[in-house]
Amino acid sequence: MSTNKTGGRERRRHHGDNRVTLKDVAREAGVAPITVSRALNTPENVSAGLRERIDNAVSALGYVPNLIAGGLASAGTRVIPVVVPSLSILTYIEVIHGIQQTLEPAGYQVLLGSTDFDLEREASLVDTVLGYSPSGMIMTGLRHRESAERRLKAWGRPLVEIMELGETCIDMNIGVENTEAGACMARHLVEQGYQRIAFLGTGMAHDYRARLRYEGHRQALKAAGIESDVLFQDDQPSSYEVGRKLFLEALDARPDLQALHFANDNLAAGAILEANRIGVRVPQDIAIGGYLGLSLGEHLTPRLTTVTVPRYEMGVEAAKMLLAKLEGGSPASSRVDIGYELKVREST
Amino acid sequence: MSTNKTGGRERRRHHGDNRVTLKDVAREAGVAPITVSRALNTPENVSAGLRERIDNAVSALGYVPNLIAGGLASAGTRVIPVVVPSLSILTYIEVIHGIQQTLEPAGYQVLLGSTDFDLEREASLVDTVLGYSPSGMIMTGLRHRESAERRLKAWGRPLVEIMELGETCIDMNIGVENTEAGACMARHLVEQGYQRIAFLGTGMAHDYRARLRYEGHRQALKAAGIESDVLFQDDQPSSYEVGRKLFLEALDARPDLQALHFANDNLAAGAILEANRIGVRVPQDIAIGGYLGLSLGEHLTPRLTTVTVPRYEMGVEAAKMLLAKLEGGSPASSRVDIGYELKVREST
DNA sequence: TGGTGATTTGGTAGCGCTACCATTTTTTTC
DNA sequence: GAAAAAAATGGTAGCGCTACCAAATCACCA
Numbered sequence: 001m002s003t004n005k006t007g008g009r010e011r012r013r014h015h016g017d018n019r020v021t022l023k024d025v026a027r028e029a030g031v032a033p034i035t036v037s038r039a040l041n042t043p044e045n046v047s048a049g050l051r052e053r054i055d056n057a058v059s060a061l062g063y064v065p066n067l068i069a070g071g072l073a074s075a076g077t078r079v080i081p082v083v084v085p086s087l088s089i090l091t092y093i094e095v096i097h098g099i100q101q102t103l104e105p106a107g108y109q110v111l112l113g114s115t116d117f118d119l120e121r122e123a124s125l126v127d128t129v130l131g132y133s134p135s136g137m138i139m140t141g142l143r144h145r146e147s148a149e150r151r152l153k154a155w156g157r158p159l160v161e162i163m164e165l166g167e168t169c170i171d172m173n174i175g176v177e178n179t180e181a182g183a184c185m186a187r188h189l190v191e192q193g194y195q196r197i198a199f200l201g202t203g204m205a206h207d208y209r210a211r212l213r214y215e216g217h218r219q220a221l222k223a224a225g226i227e228s229d230v231l232f233q234d235d236q237p238s239s240y241e242v243g244r245k246l247f248l249e250a251l252d253a254r255p256d257l258q259a260l261h262f263a264n265d266n267l268a269a270g271a272i273l274e275a276n277r278i279g280v281r282v283p284q285d286i287a288i289g290g291y292l293g294l295s296l297g298e299h300l301t302p303r304l305t306t307v308t309v310p311r312y313e314m315g316v317e318a319a320k321m322l323l324a325k326l327e328g329g330s331p332a333s334s335r336v337d338i339g340y341e342l343k344v345r346e347s348t
Numbered sequence: 349m350s351t352n353k354t355g356g357r358e359r360r361r362h363h364g365d366n367r368v369t370l371k372d373v374a375r376e377a378g379v380a381p382i383t384v385s386r387a388l389n390t391p392e393n394v395s396a397g398l399r400e401r402i403d404n405a406v407s408a409l410g411y412v413p414n415l416i417a418g419g420l421a422s423a424g425t426r427v428i429p430v431v432v433p434s435l436s437i438l439t440y441i442e443v444i445h446g447i448q449q450t451l452e453p454a455g456y457q458v459l460l461g462s463t464d465f466d467l468e469r470e471a472s473l474v475d476t477v478l479g480y481s482p483s484g485m486i487m488t489g490l491r492h493r494e495s496a497e498r499r500l501k502a503w504g505r506p507l508v509e510i511m512e513l514g515e516t517c518i519d520m521n522i523g524v525e526n527t528e529a530g531a532c533m534a535r536h537l538v539e540q541g542y543q544r545i546a547f548l549g550t551g552m553a554h555d556y557r558a559r560l561r562y563e564g565h566r567q568a569l570k571a572a573g574i575e576s577d578v579l580f581q582d583d584q585p586s587s588y589e590v591g592r593k594l595f596l597e598a599l600d601a602r603p604d605l606q607a608l609h610f611a612n613d614n615l616a617a618g619a620i621l622e623a624n625r626i627g628v629r630v631p632q633d634i635a636i637g638g639y640l641g642l643s644l645g646e647h648l649t650p651r652l653t654t655v656t657v658p659r660y661e662m663g664v665e666a667a668k669m670l671l672a673k674l675e676g677g678s679p680a681s682s683r684v685d686i687g688y689e690l691k692v693r694e695s696t
Numbered sequence: 697t698g699g700t701g702a703t704t705t706g707g708t709a710g711c712g713c714t715a716c717c718a719t720t721t722t723t724t725t726c
Numbered sequence: 727g728a729a730a731a732a733a734a735t736g737g738t739a740g741c742g743c744t745a746c747c748a749a750a751t752c753a754c755c756a
Contacts, residue, residue, distance in 0.1 A: 381706095382705080382708095393703085394705085395705090420711045421710080421711055481711095
């Protein structure tokens with residue numbers, strides 16, 4: 001029975017998991033706890049000899065720091081909440097992937113939050129995650145409830161708003177000009193000689209970035225002298241199935257249409273796959289354009305013309321901006337246009 | 349200059365963000381801090397009158413609990429780390445989605461970790477995330493480094509291992525019998541009359557669940573009296589592109605093949621899309637089967653025969669098992685076979 | 697009306713760590 | 727070689743919250 005070195009009534013006040021603590025390491029190494037703390041956090045302030053003794057004690061005891069305690073005592077917990085509208089949309093996943101691949105090697109962990117496009121939920125999620133004393137934070141979009149915005153500003157730590165670009169971000173901003181991107185595809189369709197062009201999207205009631213792209217689409221058509229404005233939409237989240245549905249709906253309702261501008265590649269792919277099935281020729285019978293640059297697009301027949309956005313890279317860059325600020329410096333720029341690219345392929 | 353009510357040299361020892369604390373609420377409501385804590389955590393132990401006064405103070409001051417401090421003082425932090433091999437594989441994303449949609453409404457936050465299929469990284473990630481005093485945890489697979497396994501056992505809190513099914517889990521287990529699933533598709537192909545069947549997969553060196561499916565495939569073929577065993581593999585992660593590559597490689601190397609059993613639907617979809625493009629008829633020229641049940645499969649021409657696994661549901665169930673245990677009870681079962689289903693469609 | 701038990705409130709002592717300052721030791725300088 | 731500066735180590739006091747126990751209040755019944 002290993003009573004305990006100190007021999008006392010070690011009843012361990014709380015429910016302690018009996019984890020090895022910094023104190024244990026200190027005892028083992030014969031130094032003060034604070035010195036162990038230093039050896040781990042700012043090794044340059046500890047003499048080489050002690051450092052080694054402490055490192056040995058750490059591995060001998062299998063010590064793992066309690067980040068919660070550290071977070072309470074100092075500041076951040078090396079947690080970075082990432083708040084996105086949805087986890088069922090590939091776009092956000094790819095951004096998160098980029099973020100995660102960049103933050104994890106730097107010793108930060110990603111805390112996931114999703115809002116289902118509901119700004120009210122976003123606001124309450126902000127409250128919750130701020131409770132974890134995060135070191136920084138990444139949020140989607142530039143529009144938030146006033147309460148959330150106020151709290152984030154008061155919070156005062158590094159924050160990157162992604163996906164969208166605007167004048168008035170809280171701290172840092174990286175994204176694309178959605179209006180521009182929408183206009184880009186519309187212009188392309190017009191240049192290809194199409195006149196009767198529809199825009200097809202989903203969930204545009206809550207996804208205002210999709211609305212921005214639609215807005216760009218309309219402006220571009222107008223600029224080209226096309227006044228008619230055809231819109232098909234659906235409330236379900238984007239999927240191949242909804243793309244297929246919107247495609248059939250459009251064919252049925254407006255057989256005269258020459259080109260379809262889909263709000264994203266999922267929808268566009270669903271349309272092309274259905275076209276393949278029912279023998280509609282793309283682009284001869286009808287042209288199809290998308291947005292995002294999903295890899296699937298390149299494997300379709302015909303390959304999908306799309307406006308690609310470097311989603312993974314956006315995540316990486318957002319994380320880098322955050323890291324730059326976390327590590328005391330400041331990012332090269334606090335407002336980054338990650339850009340987009342029109343990929344003209346055979347579907348238009 | 350608002351010096352401070354107490355009038356003192358309020359230098360605020362640390363770097364405090366000046367956040368409203370429980371103490372502030374207590375002062376505002378005219379009660380002891382501990383009472384506020386109770387009003388928030390176990391309101392049934394506080395009289396209605398006080399409860400209301402405290403609630404008012406909370407919203408008047410905009411108090412948000414510091415979960416870090418709470419986590420340190422009590423036990424868990426209401427954080428649930430979810431450790432997966434990769435965030436670029438749709439399967440894991442869908443599982444995470446299910447987990448997140450179930451845990452978030454219950455007041456738990458998901459902490460994301462990815463291992464890149466490296467058990468060494470997994471072990472160190474386990475150390476890191478345990479540092480956050482999580483309330484519970486979800487991990488992928490049943491095989492871990494001995495050190496990680498030891499720590500998790502010693503940790504003693506709810507843990508669900510997902511994706512795979514086995515006799516010896518650490519705490520709770522939900523998943524599918526990969527060997528069985530692999531055998532299921534192979535049997536189907538044999539029953540359809542195909543004899544010369546290949547298995548095509550990626551990253552099988554590190555993805556042992558894919559190896560298990562291959563193993564099942566082999567056993568089924570053997571059981572059917574087919575001794576030849578053709579395997580094509582690639583080291584890159586699964587993608588449409590790699591599926592296409594493997595498909596062409598197989599056609600080229602073994603023109604006599606009758607059926608291709610792909611390790612997942614991403615690969616199989618890449619193959620069908622390429623077949624469409626180069627005019628290979630599926631299944632007349634060659635049959636194609638997959639694994640997972642990605643929605644894309646249903647939109648291909650021909651539609652993809654696959655073994656579906658309810659990935660989102662697996663996430664939901666894993667989270668429910670965890671919640672059951674976290675809330676003091678115990679899950680209906682600590683080992684759940686989420687099952688799979690052979691979806692026979694036109695590609696075989 | 698006093699005594700018993702149930703309910704409600706409060707006090708105290710940490711959870712494990714680090715900021716801040718004090719002390720000791722080493723190095724540098726004239 | 728002594729004084730001054732720099733570097734290395736330690737002590738103490740919390741970070742904001744909750745577990746545990748003690749005290750006070752209330753309800754109830756003989």
